[in-house]
Amino acid sequence: MQEKSKILAVDDNSINLAVIKELLGSQYDLITVSTGIDALKIAQEFRPDLIILDIMLPDIDGYEVCQQIRKSSLLSYTKIIMVSAKAMASERLKGYQVGADDYLTKPFDGEELLAKVCAHLRPKPIKAIQQDEQNLLNTLYDKINAVLNSLIKPLFELAQTLESDENISIDKGKRLAEQLNSCINELQNLCEMTTPSGNSENQQVEAGASEYA
The missing domain is CATH 3.40.50.2300 (Response regulator)
Known part of the structure; x- marks a missing residue:
């Protein structure tokens, strides 16, 4: 459709x-x-x-x-x-x-x-479709970069806690683990968006190219 x-x-x-x-x-x-x-x-x-x-x-x-x-x-x-x-x-x-x-x-x-x-709203030229894809990739790059940066703080906190307290509390360990898991899940979702099956912009480029072939 x-x-x-x-x-x-x-x-x-x-x-x-x-x-x-x-x-x-x-x-x-x-x-x-x-x-x-x-x-x-x-x-x-x-x-x-x-x-x-x-x-x-x-x-x-x-x-x-x-x-x-x-x-x-x-x-x-x-x-x-x-x-x-x-x-x-x-x-x-x-x-x-x-x-x-x-x-x-x-x-x-x-x-x-x-x-x-x-x-x-006639079909976009190939150049416009390619620009749309580049804009999407730039946006994804910024989001992935933000997620990676957000991983640094909980990892740093975990390292400090382990260094200063071998008997880390269960609650604090669970909280840090949840933060890390949330960041990792978000990163995985963003990575899936860059694959051909998850990238609607990429599909649009292929569809547009076939129209002008």
């Missing part, structure tokens, strides 16, 4: 979000949020293929959100469609200048939104 493309919709108007859900919810993996801060947080975790971004938001505006997203290596290939009730050329130009890929004027036509979404 082909994985659905991921879309993040950002709008402080619940009616607009309901319309977007109705249009896109069944075809795509869709998440909706109503603030710019939430958009930035969810985007890093969700890593959407496309963001439908309203300009007027209650905290930070869509221009700022767009600029911040463009600074993230994890979201370098994410498409951004900015949405606004303002139809002036200067507003559209500003959107493109901060990194938007397209612009939609409110009230938008449902068919136009669908057409723009489909156009921007």
Whole structure:
């Protein structure tokens, strides 16, 4: 079964979000949020293929959100469609200048939104897929490094305890063993993610390559 493309919709108007859900919810993996801060947080975790971004938001505006997203290596290939009730050329130009890929004027036509979404979610080029894989590997490296660093403290405590007290208490020994076991399990899980069977990004690269073969 082909994985659905991921879309993040950002709008402080619940009616607009309901319309977007109705249009896109069944075809795509869709998440909706109503603030710019939430958009930035969810985007890093969700890593959407496309963001439908309203300009007027209650905290930070869509221009700022767009600029911040463009600074993230994890979201370098994410498409951004900015949405606004303002139809002036200067507003559209500003959107493109901060990194938007397209612009939609409110009230938008449902068919136009669908057409723009489909156009921007065509199969990724090989370079984009390879970049996604590299970003994942970098993230895994950071996590594995953090787990290894977290092993140092309980090991050091255990060594100090054994050196100073041969009759180490059962409770303390159990606590240190549990810490070590937790770190080791987390490390094993991360290592499994780097194997072909557990690495969804790797599978995506192979699938993308076959499309262009």
